[in-house]
Amino acid sequence: MRLVLDWDGTVTVADSMDLIVREFGDADLVDRYSDAFIDDSKPLSVTLQHVIETELATIKTPLDEVVAWLLEKVELRSGFLDLVERERPLLLSSNLRQLIEPVLEHYGVEAELIANELVADDSSGWRIQIDGEICPVCGERCKRQKLPAEEIIYVGNGYSDRCPALASSRIFARCGLARYLDSVGAAYEPFGDFHQIAAALGRVA
Ligand SMILES: [Zn+2]
Numbered sequence: 001m002r003l004v005l006d007w008d009g010t011v012t013v014a015d016s017m018d019l020i021v022r023e024f025g026d027a028d029l030v031d032r033y034s035d036a037f038i039d040d041s042k043p044l045s046v047t048l049q050h051v052i053e054t055e056l057a058t059i060k061t062p063l064d065e066v067v068a069w070l071l072e073k074v075e076l077r078s079g080f081l082d083l084v085e086r087e088r089p090l091l092l093s094s095n096l097r098q099l100i101e102p103v104l105e106h107y108g109v110e111a112e113l114i115a116n117e118l119v120a121d122d123s124s125g126w127r128i129q130i131d132g133e134i135c136p137v138c139g140e141r142c143k144r145q146k147l148p149a150e151e152i153i154y155v156g157n158g159y160s161d162r163c164p165a166l167a168s169s170r171i172f173a174r175c176g177l178a179r180y181l182d183s184v185g186a187a188y189e190p191f192g193d194f195h196q197i198a199a200a201l202g203r204v205a
Contacts, residue, residue: 001150001151001152001153001169002089002090002148002150002151002152002153003087003088003089003090003153003155003201004089004090004091004092004147004148004152004153004154004155004164004168005089005090005091005092005155005156006091006092006093006143006154006155006156006157006158006160006161007091007092007093007095007100007115008093008094008095008157008158009035009157009158009175010077010155010156010157010158010161010174011076011077011080011091012074012075012076012077012103013075013076013077014073014074014075015034015035015158016070016073016074016095016099016103017052017055017056017094017095017096017099018030018034019070019073019074020059020066020069020070020099021055021056021058021059023069024059024060024061024066024069025055025056025057025058025059025060026055026058029051029054029055029058030055033051033055035157035158035159035175035176038159038176040176040179040180040183041179041180041183041184043138044159047139047140048094048140048142048159048160049130049140049141052094052116052128052130053127053128053130056096056118056125056126056127056128057125057126057127058125059121059125059126060122060123060124060125060126061121062121063098063118063121066099066121067098067099067102070099070102070103071102071103071106074103076103076107077193077194078193078194078195079193079194079195079196079197079198080194081107081109082194082195082198083194083197083198084109084111086198087198087201088111088112089111089112089155090111090112090113090114090148091111091112091113091114091115092114092115092143092146092147092164093113093114093115093116093143094115094116094130094143094160095115095116096115096116096117096118096128097113097115097116097117097118098117098118099118100113100115101113114146116128116129116130116131117129117131132145132146133145135163137163137166137167138162138163140163142160142163142164143160143161143163143164144163144164144166144167146164147164147167147168151169152164152167152168152169152170153168153169153170153171153172153201154167154168154170154171154172155171155172155173155191155197156171156172156173156177157173157174157175157176157177157178158175158176158177159176159177159180161173161177162177162180165177165181165186165188166184166186170189171186171187171188171189172188172189172190172191172197172200173188173189173190173191174190174191174192178190
């Protein structure tokens with residue numbers, strides 16, 4: 001059994017990609033595509049890859065400035081630091097490695113991370129690299145394709161978690177992911193913080 005955690009809105013209290021696009025890029029795109037505004041049961045009308053590429057292309061600020069701002073704003077969900085030491089989870093994110101690693105370092109967290117890559121942060125707008133195979137289930141380069149080949153306990157909250165959650169043997173879900181799983185009749189355990197997950201996993205919270 002491998003514990004796999006989504007990052008934005010799951011480990012972080014607020015979606016950190018939404019935060020930086022609102023601050024440094026086009027906030028209207030966040031209003032159009034963020035998990036809070038999309039239909040809980042339907043696929044997006046465009047690919048998630050298109051959303052991420054389009055949102056980040058509106059940021060023309062150097063990475064180090066964005067990271068410095070993000071470190072001031074980001075808040076981690078209660079119980080994460082204890083859980084990560086005990087369970088050594090895999091962090092699996094559609095966000096950028098370069099926006100997650102500095103937060104982990106800031107909090108002294110060592111964890112395996114799979115995320116996308118920022119390849120340019122110049123004044124023409126951020127450009128990113130999304131690797132991976134096209135998923136036969138959802139038709140995207142989704143996080144299901146990046147899951148380890150073992151039984152998975154998945155923890156998530158949003159759109160990008162739909163496909164990998166359905167490939168997992170146990171799901172902890174909140175917010176949009178929980179509403180989506182309700183709509184397809186899939187079983188999950190709701191959670192508010194990582195103390196609850198630790199307790200549910202049968203260990204002392
Ligand atoms: Zn998929």
